[in-house]
Amino acid sequence: MSLPRTGPVRSEAARLAILEATAALFAERGYEHLTIEGVAARAGVGKQTIYRWWRSKGALVAECLLEGLLFDDRLALPDTGDVRADMQAWLTTVFAVIDAEPGLVLSLLAAAAEHPEVGARLRDSLTGSASISGRLDAAIGSTTALRPGVATEQLAEALIGAVVLRALSRSSSDADDAARLVDAILGDAAD
Amino acid sequence: MSLPRTGPVRSEAARLAILEATAALFAERGYEHLTIEGVAARAGVGKQTIYRWWRSKGALVAECLLEGLLFDDRLALPDTGDVRADMQAWLTTVFAVIDAEPGLVLSLLAAAAEHPEVGARLRDSLTGSASISGRLDAAIGSTTALRPGVATEQLAEALIGAVVLRALSRSSSDADDAARLVDAILGDAAD
Amino acid sequence: MSLPRTGPVRSEAARLAILEATAALFAERGYEHLTIEGVAARAGVGKQTIYRWWRSKGALVAECLLEGLLFDDRLALPDTGDVRADMQAWLTTVFAVIDAEPGLVLSLLAAAAEHPEVGARLRDSLTGSASISGRLDAAIGSTTALRPGVATEQLAEALIGAVVLRALSRSSSDADDAARLVDAILGDAAD
Amino acid sequence: MSLPRTGPVRSEAARLAILEATAALFAERGYEHLTIEGVAARAGVGKQTIYRWWRSKGALVAECLLEGLLFDDRLALPDTGDVRADMQAWLTTVFAVIDAEPGLVLSLLAAAAEHPEVGARLRDSLTGSASISGRLDAAIGSTTALRPGVATEQLAEALIGAVVLRALSRSSSDADDAARLVDAILGDAAD
DNA sequence: GCTTAAGCGAGACGGTACGTCTGGTCTTTGG
DNA sequence: CCAAAGACCAGACGTACCGTCTCGCTTAAGC
Numbered sequence: 001m002s003l004p005r006t007g008p009v010r011s012e013a014a015r016l017a018i019l020e021a022t023a024a025l026f027a028e029r030g031y032e033h034l035t036i037e038g039v040a041a042r043a044g045v046g047k048q049t050i051y052r053w054w055r056s057k058g059a060l061v062a063e064c065l066l067e068g069l070l071f072d073d074r075l076a077l078p079d080t081g082d083v084r085a086d087m088q089a090w091l092t093t094v095f096a097v098i099d100a101e102p103g104l105v106l107s108l109l110a111a112a113a114e115h116p117e118v119g120a121r122l123r124d125s126l127t128g129s130a131s132i133s134g135r136l137d138a139a140i141g142s143t144t145a146l147r148p149g150v151a152t153e154q155l156a157e158a159l160i161g162a163v164v165l166r167a168l169s170r171s172s173s174d175a176d177d178a179a180r181l182v183d184a185i186l187g188d189a190a191d
Numbered sequence: 192m193s194l195p196r197t198g199p200v201r202s203e204a205a206r207l208a209i210l211e212a213t214a215a216l217f218a219e220r221g222y223e224h225l226t227i228e229g230v231a232a233r234a235g236v237g238k239q240t241i242y243r244w245w246r247s248k249g250a251l252v253a254e255c256l257l258e259g260l261l262f263d264d265r266l267a268l269p270d271t272g273d274v275r276a277d278m279q280a281w282l283t284t285v286f287a288v289i290d291a292e293p294g295l296v297l298s299l300l301a302a303a304a305e306h307p308e309v310g311a312r313l314r315d316s317l318t319g320s321a322s323i324s325g326r327l328d329a330a331i332g333s334t335t336a337l338r339p340g341v342a343t344e345q346l347a348e349a350l351i352g353a354v355v356l357r358a359l360s361r362s363s364s365d366a367d368d369a370a371r372l373v374d375a376i377l378g379d380a381a382d
Numbered sequence: 383m384s385l386p387r388t389g390p391v392r393s394e395a396a397r398l399a400i401l402e403a404t405a406a407l408f409a410e411r412g413y414e415h416l417t418i419e420g421v422a423a424r425a426g427v428g429k430q431t432i433y434r435w436w437r438s439k440g441a442l443v444a445e446c447l448l449e450g451l452l453f454d455d456r457l458a459l460p461d462t463g464d465v466r467a468d469m470q471a472w473l474t475t476v477f478a479v480i481d482a483e484p485g486l487v488l489s490l491l492a493a494a495a496e497h498p499e500v501g502a503r504l505r506d507s508l509t510g511s512a513s514i515s516g517r518l519d520a521a522i523g524s525t526t527a528l529r530p531g532v533a534t535e536q537l538a539e540a541l542i543g544a545v546v547l548r549a550l551s552r553s554s555s556d557a558d559d560a561a562r563l564v565d566a567i568l569g570d571a572a573d
Numbered sequence: 574m575s576l577p578r579t580g581p582v583r584s585e586a587a588r589l590a591i592l593e594a595t596a597a598l599f600a601e602r603g604y605e606h607l608t609i610e611g612v613a614a615r616a617g618v619g620k621q622t623i624y625r626w627w628r629s630k631g632a633l634v635a636e637c638l639l640e641g642l643l644f645d646d647r648l649a650l651p652d653t654g655d656v657r658a659d660m661q662a663w664l665t666t667v668f669a670v671i672d673a674e675p676g677l678v679l680s681l682l683a684a685a686a687e688h689p690e691v692g693a694r695l696r697d698s699l700t701g702s703a704s705i706s707g708r709l710d711a712a713i714g715s716t717t718a719l720r721p722g723v724a725t726e727q728l729a730e731a732l733i734g735a736v737v738l739r740a741l742s743r744s745s746s747d748a749d750d751a752a753r754l755v756d757a758i759l760g761d762a763a764d
Numbered sequence: 765g766c767t768t769a770a771g772c773g774a775g776a777c778g779g780t781a782c783g784t785c786t787g788g789t790c791t792t793t794g795g
Numbered sequence: 796c797c798a799a800a801g802a803c804c805a806g807a808c809g810t811a812c813c814g815t816c817t818c819g820c821t822t823a824a825g826c
Contacts, residue, residue, distance in 0.1 A: 014803075048784085106305075122359065147378070155376075161348075161353040168310040200771080227813075237773045242815080390817045427778070489686070491682060501741040505738060546738060550737075563727045567731060618799075619799045622799075625798090
C-alpha cells in the first residue's frame with residue numbers, strides 16, 4: 001500500500017493513515033499488543049514517520065482518542081429529561097460494553113496509566129463529552145443528593161470512577177447494578 | 192501402583208527472594224519497566240524458577256499485593272467514630288500519596304488493566320481492607336445520603352473510583368478536594 | 383566456595399547453520415549486501431545468537447574463510463614438479479575466476495579492508511594455504527630470480543598482490559597475462 | 574527564432590564544497606563511515622544535489638581521487654638516479670604511512686572494491702602517477718631481474734600489489750621489509 | 765546409605781519489537 | 796528553474812526481554 005507522496009511539509013495523508021491504523025489495531029488487539037512496527041506496516045508508512053511526529057505509543061493513542069476514533073456513538077448519554085432514567089440507561093449500556101469487550105476499556109486504562117496525556121484526554125472524554133455534571137446541575141433539587149450547593153462535578157467523577165473500578169475488577173454488571181449505583185449517587189426523589 | 196514422589200520441595204527462600212525483588216523493582220521502576228529477567232537477576236534466581244511458579248508478571252505482582260508488600264500502613268482508614276472526618280483525613284492522605292508518588296498507584300492500575308487477578312485483588316485491597324462500606328453501614332442515618340436501604344457498597348466503590356480517576360488524570364488534589372468529594376458522597380448531616 | 387555452575391553449552395548446530403548461511407549469502411549477494419538479519423533469517427536463528435558469538439559481519443566472514451566455506455577447490459595450486467607451469471596454470475585459473483565472478487574476490491577484499499581479522503585470514507589463505515612460497519623455496523636455483531638467499535615470501539606476496547590489484551582495477555586478464563606475470567617474477571630459466 | 578536557453582547552470586561552488594567535504598570526511602572517518610547525508614550536511618548542500626551529479630558514494634570518492642584531494646605529496650617516488658635506493662626510500666615512506674594511518678589506504682581499498690571507477694582510478698594513481706614502470710624501464714640492464722624484454726609493468730604491479738596486501742593484512746613493516754621486497758623484485762646488481 | 769527425580773542457578777536458544785540511522789526518491793519553497 | 800531543505804518509504808542496525816529449553820548441581824523422600 002503506497003500513499004501519494006507529498007513534499008517537505010507534513011503529509012496529512014500519512015498522518016491519517018497512521019491514526020486509522022492505530023485505531024484499528026487498538027480495537028483488534030488492545031493497547032498492550034499495539035506496536036509501532038505494526039502501525040507502520042498497516043499504515044504503509046516508515047517507522048521514522050511515526051517517531052518524527054509522536055513521542056510514544058501513548059501519544060498516538062491519545063491523539064486517536066482526541067479525534068474520536070476510539071469510541072463509537074453507543075456511549076453518548078441520552079437526554080429524555082429524566083436524569084435518573086437517562087443515567088440508568090447509559091450505565092446499563094456502558095456495563096454491557098465493558099462486559100462484551102472488556103479489552104477496549106481496559107486497554108484505554110492501561111494507556112492512561114502509562115501516559116499522562118492519555119489520562120487527561122480520557123477524563124475529558126468521559127466526564128466532559130458525556131457531560132454528566134451538566135445534566136446533574138440541571139437536575140438540582142429533584143433528588144435528595146442533588147441539593148443546592150452540591151459539587152456535581154465530584155458526583156460525576158465518582159460515578160465514572162465506579163465504572164472504571166468495575167472494569168478493572170472484571171465484575172460483570174447488569175441493569176440492576178446500574179440502578180443501584182444511580183440510586184446511591186442520586187438519592188431519593190425529592191419530596 | 193503409584194509412582195513414588197521424590198525430590199526436593201519448593202524453596203521458600205527462593206519464593207521470598209523473588210517476591211521481595213518484585214516489590215523492590217516495582218517500587219523503583221514501576222510496573223511497565225518491571226521485567227522477569229530483572230526480578231530473576233535481583234533475586235539471584237534462575238528465570239525458570241519464576242516461570243515454574245508464576246504464570247506472568249501480573250501474577251507475581253498480584254501475589255506481592257496479597258502479601259502486603261506493595262502498600263505501607265499510611266493507607267489505613269482511621270476510626271475516630273466520626274465517619275466524615277475519618278474519610279476526609281483518609282482521602283487527604285491518599286491524595287497526598289498519589290501526588291507524591293503517582294507511579295505507585297498508576298503502576299498498580301496498569302497491572303490491574305493487564306491482569307484480571309491483579310484487578311480483583313486490587314479492588315479487594317482498596318474497598319475491603321479499608322472497609323469503607325462497613326464504616327458507611329455503621330453510620331447509616333447520620334447523613335442525608337446514608338439513608339436506610341442505601342447501597343453503601345456502591346457508595347464506597349464510587350468514592351474509590353473517584354480516587355482512581357484522579358490518579359489517572361494526574362490532577363493534583365488537596366484537602367479541599369477531599370472534603371468536597373466526601374460531602375458530595377455523604378450529603379449533609381441528618382437533621 | 384562454589385565452583386561456577388555450567389549452564390547450557392553452545393549449540394554447534396546453530397554455529398554451523400550461521401556459517402553456512404553466511405557463506406551462501408556472501409556468494410549470492412556479496413559482502414556489501416550481506417546483512418546480519420539476512421543471515422539470521424536464512425539460518426533460522428535469532429539475531430542475538432549471532433551477536434553473542436561474533437562481534438561483527440567481518441568476524442563472521444573471517445570464520446567462514448577459516449573454515450574454507452568461501453573458496454572451492456579450483457583455487458588450489460597444482461603440483462606437477464614444474465614450478466613455472468604450475469604457477470601459470472594456477473594464475474590462469476585465478477584470473478578466470480576473477481573475470482567470471484569478480485564479486486567473490488572483491489567482496490572478500492572489501493571485508494578485509496573493513497575488518498583486520500578478515501585481512502589476516504585472507505593473507506594466510508592466499509599465501510599460506512596455496513603455499514606458493516614453499517614451492518618457490520623448493521625451486522631455488524632453477525630460475526634467475528630464484529637465486530639462493532632470495533626472499534621467496536616477498537615474491538609470493540608480490541605475485542598475490544598483483545592478482546589483488548588486477549581484481550581491484552577490473553582489468554580482465556588472460557593466459558598471456560598470467561605467463562607475463564610469472565615470467566616477470568621468476569626470471570629466465572637458470573643456465 | 575528561439576531565445577537562447579538560459580537557466581541556471583551547475584553550481585561550481587556546490588561541486589567544490591561537496592568534494593572538499595567528501596575528502597575531509599573520508600580522511601576523518603574512513604570510507605565505511607562516510608555517508609551521503611554527512612557530506613550534504615558538511616557541504617551545506619541538499620542531498621539531491623549530490624545524487625543529481627554523482628551516482629554513488631564511490632563516484633564521489635573517485636572524483637576526489639582524480640582531483641588529488643585524497644593524497645598528499647609524501648607519496649611521490651623520488652628520483653636520485655639510483656632506482657633501488659629510490660624505490661627503497663619510497664616504500665619505506667609508504668609503509669610508514671600505512672602504519673601510521675592504516676585507515677587511509679584501507680578506506681581507499683574498500684572504495685575500490687565497491688566501485689569499479691575507484692578501482693580504475695586507484696590503479697592509475699598508484700602505478701601511473703608514481704610512474705614506477707617508467708623508472709624500471711629506464712633501469713633495464715642494471716639488475717638481474719631487469720633483463721631486456723622483461724615486463725616492467727607487471728613488476729610494478731607486483732610491487733604495488735605487495736604493498737596493498739600488507740595494508741590488508743595489517744602487518745606492520747619497516748625499512749628492512751622495504752629493502753627485502755625491493756631486492757626480491759629487482760634481483761642482484763647486474764655484473 | 766543409596767537411589768533418583770524434582771528443584772535449583774545459569775544462560776543459550778528462536779523470536780518480536782524497540783528506537784535510531786542511513787539510503788535513495790520526491791516535493792515544496794526561496795532566490 | 797535550480798538548489799536548499801527536509802519529509803517520505805524502506806529496511807538494517809544493535810539491544811532488551813520474552814518464554815522455552817537444556818545443562819550439571821544439590822537435595823530430600825523412599826526404598
